[in-house]
Structure formats: C-alpha cells, structure tokens
Amino acid sequence: MPELPEVETTRAGLAPHVEGRRVDAVTLRRPDLRWPIPPQITRELPGQRIHAVRRRAKYLLLEATTGAALLHLGMSGSLRVLPGDTPLRAHDHVDLRLEDGRVLRFNDPRRFGCLLWQPAGDVHPLLRALGPEPLSDAFNGDALFALSRGRKAPVKTFLMDQAVVVGVGNIYAAEALFSAGIAPLRAAGSISRERYRRLAGAVKAILSHAIRRGGTTLRDFISPDGAPGYFEQELLVYGRGGEPCRRCGRPLRQASIGQRASVWCPRCQR
C-alpha cells in the first residue's frame, strides 16, 4: 500500500524514463478510477512533453506544458514504464504512450487511485489544504505541539491527518509512535513539546530510511522498474499484534483507532 516512501520511490524510478519525453497517446480502459478521468487527459495531454515528475504528499504530478496529470496510487496502484508491446494484465487501466515507444502503465486493482488534471498555474483543490511535507523544515515538533493544543483525538489519528502533516499513513504512524515511545491512544493535546520533537524526529528518520530502502513492500506495491521494497522486514509494530515487542518482549496490543488497525507496546509506549 503506497505511502509516502513508496510514492517517492515511484517518482524517482519514473523520472529518468519520463522527464523530457513527449506523450504520444493516452489509452483509457475505463472511464474512471476513484473519480472520472477528466477530458484533458485524453484531449490535451497527448502531444505534450512531460517536463518534470514531482510529488506532493502522496500525489504524483506529471508536469506537462498546459497542465499536469495528477495521480494518486490509492492503496493498490502502481506505475511502471514498460516496452510498448508488453501484454496487458488485469487492472491495467491507463497507458501513456511515450515518444520512445514505451508505455507508462497505471495498474490499480482496487481503484482507490485517481488520475486528474491540474491546469498550469492552478493548484488542484485536492492539494490546497495539505499540511507540510514531513521531510521539510516546516514539519517539526514545535509545529505539532502548536497544532495539537485543544485536540482530543488520539495522537495517531492526529498524526495521520493530512492537514497536520502529509504522507504519514497507518504503517509509518504506528512505527513512528513506537520509536518515540508515545501511546497511540493518548489525546493529541496532552502531549508535551519535548515529546512532539521526538515524534517529529522519528517520523523524519523512519520515512527517510524507508525511502532509502525503496519503500515498504506489502500486498502489491512494486516500484516502476519492478523491484520490490525491502522495508517490510524491518517493521517493529505494524502487523505484529500479539507478537512480542522487539524492545521489551511483552506482547504487542492491537486495536482499532479511528477505524484503522493499530499496534503498539503498552509498556514501551505511554
């Protein structure tokens, strides 16, 4: 399930194959993913060159001349650059044929992903209310502390709020809270500045480590060249409910927090 490191891995894998190339044709095999695919994708994008592949939160932007294709991988999406004659597989929904004959192919079994259009000079509504990038200086313990005052929601829910900080999904929220020693159910407003500094540091460390390792491989995530990520085996709490804490040996607790499966160590996290 692509979280920020997976999306960044995808961006980095895509960029050398796609940047500077012209899109010759677009093939849609269904009219929608999560939302209808807008007419600009088929009518405006073909013939334009992709100048850059950028990422904002978990969105990818293929920046062309009159606008950008805005993609989200949802939880099962993947993008690959393939030889033009590669046979189709199930759920290959969209092809962008590049001028070198290869295709940028968007596969998404669960169709939680999207492909939208952002006109040049505009910011798509989906990107307007997003918080800071987790690896930027704007995201730090002081900002978390300030934003959290008065919040009664669990800190895990708070940390996964894309208006607070983008790109911290369920896996990395669980791992960062374990690393910082903070219990996920604790009210966001009750946590000290010092502990938020630790938490922000943990988020940055875990995300940058995961990016270096090529993202987490769970379910069907694959990077654009087809190589799997190697982070899964390093997860300390996510998916390990009932198993012993790697730090203290006590069984990890599992419960649903904000409709999301959550795992933590009742002894190491307070």
Next chain:
DNA sequence: CGTATTCCCTGCACGC
C-alpha cells in the same frame, strides 16, 4: 472548527 462515521473496491486469509 473538530470529531466520528461511511463509503469506495478488490484480493486475500480465514473457517466451514
């Protein structure tokens, strides 16, 4: 505004 809930969709792990 903050918080809680529902929904979208398919693949997979289960249990019978």
Next chain:
DNA sequence: TGCGTGCAGGGAATAC
C-alpha cells in the same frame, strides 16, 4: 476444493 465472510486501507464526503 470451493464457497462465503470479514478485513484491509487513503481520504473524501457526510453528519453531527
């Protein structure tokens, strides 16, 4: 073996 069931999840939409 083959079925049905429940769960997973990002995040928008909706309802308080």
